[in-house]
Amino acid sequence: MRALARVAVCAATVIAFPALCSANEDVAAFYKGKSIRLIIAGAAGGGYDAYGRLIARFMARHIPGNPTIVPTNMPGGGGAVAAAHLYNVASKDGTVIAAVLPGTITDQLLQNRTTATFEPAKLVYLGSANSEANMCYVRTDNGVTSLRDLQTKEVIIGASTEGGSTRDQPTVQKNLLGTRFKIVTGYPGTREIFLAIEKNEVSGICGIGLPSFMTIRPDWIKDGFMRIISQDNARGDPKITASGVPLTVDLAKTAEDRQAMELIYSQQVFGRPYILPPGVPADRIAALRTAFVAALEDPELLAAAQAMKLDISPVSGEELQKQVEKLYSAPPEIVERAKRALTAN
DSSP: OHHHHHHHHHHHHTTTOHHHHHHHHHHHHHHTTOEEEEEESSOTTSHHHHHHHHHHHHHGGGSTTOOEEEEEEOOOGGGHHHHHHHHHTSOSSSOEEEEOOHHHHHHHHHSOOOOOSSOGGGSEEEEESOOOOEEEEEEGGGSOOSGGGGGTSOEEEEOOOTTSHHHHHHHHHHHHHOOOEEEEOOOSSHHHHHHHHHTTSSSEEEEEEHHHHHHHOTTTTTTTSEEEEEEOSSSOOHHHHHTTOOBGGGGOSSHHHHHHHHHHHGGGGOSSEEEEOTTOOHHHHHHHHHHHHHHHTOHHHHHHHHHHTOOOOOEEHHHHHHHHHHHTTSOHHHHHHHHHHTSOO
8 A cells, every 4th residue: 555655646746746756656666575674782581672572563564665674683882883783784775774773873073992993973873763861860869959959969870881871971960060060880771770769879870861760660750769960961851950959051150061962962863874885876865865764764663662651753864964963063172071071080
């Protein structure tokens, strides 16, 4: 039925848009009977895996030719293993896609990674499944009621490792705002950090958005066990801002510090990015970008995502491509300031 609908649309518009219909027919002819490999840069059973497999179920129906999409896991290196495979090994014909992490895109810019074998600025971006405003949360029984309290009172924060938002964002606060976080690193993921909070091993967590927080512990904010202490985001969530929770960028001491923070936080625009290798034909890029957004707007996908408690707030490939280009054209002095802000003292 969808194939017939596309034929009808082309028949109705062929006079006005002959090139568009020809491109769709060419793409459909290429993908018919083929399969697309979706490389997921995360372990089976994790959040990135859940998003990737959900998108794989629905995206194929929106691609001309209706290919099959086959998910496969390739964890390692914070997404760098999958990105390097896509960039250097995978076919460049539009039959391989990768779902990577935000740090896969930004680490070479901000973390002095010199061993990478791919260039993020040259990747082709399909879009992102969601974007979030990351925040810091603390237990209410530790006496901290505002971000300013952290100027004088130490709070123990659980975190993963360098390059992860749960470690990097409280580090930025320490270095640029003077907050007295004691950051305990080495936790495998957010679920383990939440267990540590529950056991009172640590008193808080930074670097995750409210939808992700609510997926793991939906009652902790409502019941008053924890409170949101800051928004580590350039724009923030309007509802959270209205409740009085500050944006850390608004507390920056200099214009340069604010720019550095905004550069670091910009990766939140692409919370779950999907990429293609350079060299894919333009008509297939356009078709896959359209199909990606259409899948994330599909009522059946949205219903499934709601049942799985997955936040869907798509970012288009064009918007994401512009964001990455902006990142990699940032002034060198601001990039260096951002790198220093991410360095543990």
